[in-house]
Amino acid sequence: MGRAPCCDKASVKRGPWSPEEDELLRSYVRTHGAVSNWIALPHKAGVNRCGKSCRLRWLNYLRPDIKHGGYTEQEDLVICSLYNSIGSRWSIIASKLPGRTDNDVKNYWNTKLKKKAMAMHNQHHYHHHHGPGRATPIATPPPAPSSYMQPSPASASSAVTTASGDAYSSFGATTAYSPSNQAQTQAHLAHYNNVNAAASAPLAEFPTPAVASSWAINMAFDDMFLPELVGAGEFPSGEDLFGGFGTLLQDSRAPSTLQELSACYFPNAQAEMWADVKPPPPPPGAGLCPSLT
DNA sequence: AAGAACTCCAACCGCGGGGAA
DNA sequence: GTTCCCCGCGGTTGGAGTTCT
Structure with missing residues (x-):
């Protein structure tokens, strides 16, 4: 018996993030501060993504202090x-x-x-x-x-x-x-x-x-x-x-x-x-x- | 010039840990 | 003590870009 998926993979967007999605996520975090529930974030922020994907995108790319x-x-x-x-x-x-x-x-x-x-x-x-x-x-x-x-x-x-x-x-x-x-x-x-x-x-x-x-x-x-x-x-x-x-x-x-x-x-x-x-x-x-x- | 091979990295996946119920 | 849920982690993949032949 496998683990239940964290979201409905069929209904959320996958793959590379668009600038618009980035901005939605960025502005949500800017407005609300630290995210306490990533699973709920996509709905609140209006992003059609899996919560895990949002978290990953923020942590690895959108955070302001990131160096590449x-x-x-x-x-x-x-x-x-x-x-x-x-x-x-x-x-x-x-x-x-x-x-x-x-x-x-x-x-x-x-x-x-x-x-x-x-x-x-x-x-x-x-x-x-x-x-x-x-x-x-x-x-x-x-x-x-x-x-x-x-x-x-x-x-x-x-x-x-x-x-x-x-x-x-x-x-x-x-x-x-x-x-x-x-x-x-x-x-x-x-x-x-x-x-x-x-x-x-x-x-x-x-x-x-x-x-x-x-x-x-x-x-x-x-x-x-x-x-x-x-x-x-x-x-x-x-x-x-x-x-x-x-x-x-x-x-x-x-x-x-x-x-x-x-x-x-x-x-x-x-x-x-x-x-x-x-x-x-x-x-x-x-x-x-x-x-x- | 074109296709193959290679490199790089963003994103995905599944699992384990830990806290809450 | 058990179950559920979410977070965070490390491994892996897919594809765009670059270099080689």
């Missing part, structure tokens, strides 16, 4: 990282991108971003298997700011620790930070600091969006841990955006969450972007990016 197209590299990163972290929870991902809708983000991912990620994944694999001498050149990542790389005593991951080439697996290297690789990490840090000391530009506390973007472009997408790249149907509970970091998240001492991690990568993002990703209260002195605070 023109995704920035920062938004790409947010989408990739959140997709990696939580999967195809488009409404949640879209909620972190002001002006974007779940449908828009989903379409963007399916039509463009996924291909971009796959292309970079393939490029990385070629580079990995054939060596740098034969590989399609992958641009050298820009220097990572030392503050990125400072491991936290209480919690850290390769996402913010290692500074080697693999360290550019910043969105999901699979090896978590551990005390045993701290020395190596510090060596990498020193290397990066030296490199940057030699450079004219001093290390910024965070990369500018442009630097962050190019950095993201150059990072190993292999390490982004995209589920389709690793053949994972579901995300194991211990795996998340930052690879083995998930296990750290399960550690009650570890205060870090996507919010905090994201804040490391997108320091200029609006605070409310991450507002509903609540970290557990950090113990004193603990934190993923203590040097950044």
Whole structure:
């Protein structure tokens, strides 16, 4: 026994919306404010459409704050990282991108971003298997700011620790930070600091969006841990955006969450972007990016 | 120039969750 | 506790537009 249809599909119009229909819906919402009953709306607004269709049209197209197209590299990163972290929870991902809708983000991912990620994944694999001498050149990542790389005593991951080439697996290297690789990490840090000391530009506390973007472009997408790249149907509970970091998240001492991690990568993002990703209260002195605070 | 192939995205569909009765 | 109804979500589709051959 199936579910009763929400409306009489035979008697309502379907397909693309006309400007007149858009205006009817827009003016109704403008007059009456937030819609409490979408099923009743078509009759009240004089639109011969299914209520669900009206809701979708409003949410995805007519809302005044909607942005279409023109995704920035920062938004790409947010989408990739959140997709990696939580999967195809488009409404949640879209909620972190002001002006974007779940449908828009989903379409963007399916039509463009996924291909971009796959292309970079393939490029990385070629580079990995054939060596740098034969590989399609992958641009050298820009220097990572030392503050990125400072491991936290209480919690850290390769996402913010290692500074080697693999360290550019910043969105999901699979090896978590551990005390045993701290020395190596510090060596990498020193290397990066030296490199940057030699450079004219001093290390910024965070990369500018442009630097962050190019950095993201150059990072190993292999390490982004995209589920389709690793053949994972579901995300194991211990795996998340930052690879083995998930296990750290399960550690009650570890205060870090996507919010905090994201804040490391997108320091200029609006605070409310991450507002509903609540970290557990950090113990004193603990934190993923203590040097950044 | 024309048809095929591909890309993009608005819209549809069915399902699950949650609140009200 | 159960049923009903609506909302919101994620997956999928259809078709317009664009690029390729």
